[in-house]
Amino acid sequence: MRVIIYMAITANGYIAKEDGNTSFVSDASWNSWDKLSRGAGNLITGRKTFKIDLADGNFPYLDRFNVVMTSQKIENKWGNKVIFTDISPKEVLEVLAKKGFKTAFIGGGGELNASFMKESLVDEIYLDIEPVIFGKGIKLFAESDLETRLELLETKMLSKNLIQLHYKVIK
Numbered sequence: 001m002r003v004i005i006y007m008a009i010t011a012n013g014y015i016a017k018e019d020g021n022t023s024f025v026s027d028a029s030w031n032s033w034d035k036l037s038r039g040a041g042n043l044i045t046g047r048k049t050f051k052i053d054l055a056d057g058n059f060p061y062l063d064r065f066n067v068v069m070t071s072q073k074i075e076n077k078w079g080n081k082v083i084f085t086d087i088s089p090k091e092v093l094e095v096l097a098k099k100g101f102k103t104a105f106i107g108g109g110g111e112l113n114a115s116f117m118k119e120s121l122v123d124e125i126y127l128d129i130e131p132v133i134f135g136k137g138i139k140l141f142a143e144s145d146l147e148t149r150l151e152l153l154e155t156k157m158l159s160k161n162l163i164q165l166h167y168k169v170i171k
């Protein structure tokens with residue numbers, strides 16, 4: 001199973017403002033994110049990202065399998081394209097593998113990303129670097145003593161102002 005994280009970040013590494021606002025993310029980044037997630041056929045998010053997606057009218061993504069990781073009991077009103085689960089990151093990947101997925105697509109936020117990274121489960125990271133800086137906000141990886149080396153696989157200009165970095169995680 002190939003496991004990827006895809007995030008749009010500010011030039012100084014935030015994925016959202018403190019209140020969860022992500023209006024800094026450009027259409028070029030959203031389109032690229034959407035294409036890759038749709039291709040994988042799945043999207044794994046944390047409960048806080050799910051809440052933002054729901055409020056924005058984006059949840060669920062019905063053309064893919066939506067996994068929301070949470071310790072809370074959330075009623076599933078959306079049918080079999082959605083699961084809310086408190087199983088571990090490793091077990092989530094096993095569930096996806098059993099369903100026949102070849103790629104697992106991790107779509108944030110920072111707490112969820114860190115929980116997969118801490119267990120060395122991530123193979124590749126895509127970062128779209130938006131031309132903006134926030135003084136404070138939600139970090140790409142929630143604070144922990146994580147240290148991971150990366151190999152740069154590719155850089156791509158998604159628009160005049162937006163660069164995409166594609167990394168392999170060295171294990």
Ligand SMILES: NC(=O)c1ccc[n+]([C@@H]2O[C@H](COP(=O)([O-])OP(=O)(O)OC[C@H]3O[C@@H](n4cnc5c(N)ncnc54)[C@H](OP(=O)(O)O)[C@@H]3O)[C@@H](O)[C@H]2O)c1
Pocket residue numbers: 006007008009014015016017019020021022025045046047048049050052069070071072085086087088089107108109110111112113115116138142
């Ligand atoms: N810029 C981007 O590309 C991008 C992408 C995605 C999200 N975002 C933004 O990121 C923000 C949210 O990030 P965040 O770090 O605050 O929260 P988050 O990672 O979305 O959600 C955290 C919650 O997810 C659950 N969770 C996380 N890891 C888990 C695990 N391993 N097992 C079980 N449950 C797990 C927990 O829920 P419970 O407390 O219910 O247990 C935890 O409180 C939002 O503002 C969103 O818009 C930005």
